[in-house]
Amino acid sequence: MANQVTQQKPTKLTDRVLDRINQMKTTQDLSLPRNYNASNALNAAFLELQKVQDRSHRPALEACTQDSIVKALLDMTLQGLSPAKDQCYFIVYGNELQMQRSYFGTVAAVKRLDGVQKVRAEVVHQDDDFEIGANDDMELVVKRFNPKFENQDKPITGAFAIIKTDKGTDFTVMTKKEIDQSWAQTRQKNNKVQQNFSQEMAKRTVLNRAAKMFINTSDDSDLLTGAINDTTSNEYDDEERRDVTPAAENKQQTTTELLEGFKKSQEDKAKGVKDDGNSNEEPNEDVAEGQTDLFNEESGKPTDETDA
Secondary structure (H helix, E strand, O other): OHHHHHHHHHHHHHHHHHHHHHHHHHHOOOOOOOOOOHHHHHHHHHHHHOOOEOOOOOEHHHHOOHHHHHHHHHHHHHOOOOHHHOOEEEEEEOOEEEEEEOHHHHHHHHHOOOOEEEEEEEEEEOOOEEEEEEOOOOOEEEEEEEOOHHHOOOOEEEEEEEEEEOOEEEEEEEEHHHHHHHHHHEOOOEHHHHHHOHHHHHHHHHHHHHHHHHHOOOOOOHHHHHHHHHHHHOOEOOOOOOOOOOOOOOOOOOHHHHHHHHHHHHHHHHHOOOHHHOOOOOOOOOEOOOOOOOEOOOOOOEOOOOOO
């Protein structure tokens, strides 16, 4: 019976999203990419959603409100993205579902803006030949970039993004320190991901910054630019958008109780005892509490389940 409910739910939500898209096409001049099939993208999204869970391991389709699921899918569709192309993935925060873009997704979304011809991000490694400067309008430009194969395994010193349009080329440059500061502000505080996929994560970070600056000065549709900005803001901590998923125990523990519990767990661990079926394994220090790996180590793709 539970499976039947889960199977019926996506159909209703899909209809809501498609109805909304059709309405926007009529009333707000919404234009989707020529080769983009919204129905196929939504079907791919629901396949992914079957794997997504909250930090209590409840399926996202049960844990999240229908309105938040519809909004996440609508944002995906407005930007012309599909999880089947690794352009986006879904994460549960409290009882809300949010869609986030991958590097490929940001490239695809920005290319939809009027006049955009090329979008790219590159990583600068230690000892690469890299120089920035300014043009006649006092705008930052990358004057020279000569990466070397022997530097690929050296530390990253920065990254830059290029958005080429009919009117010129916009450059955005970030140092490694600035990238680290951006990562520290994200809701996905996962050092393991940033270490294992540092190049792709750095590209994604600098391109997101470039996209935000470019979009906010563009004349494109508010529907598209709004969806792109909303998705970007999903990644960052916000005092008004904290994770509200209830903890396993609702009562507040005092410092004394926490210390006593820790002492007892250490004593039990020394005896080889497992209380309440919990593992005695040490927590992974690379992953924040309540946060699983965002990417698979083998493929670099989002994992099937991502906690808040």
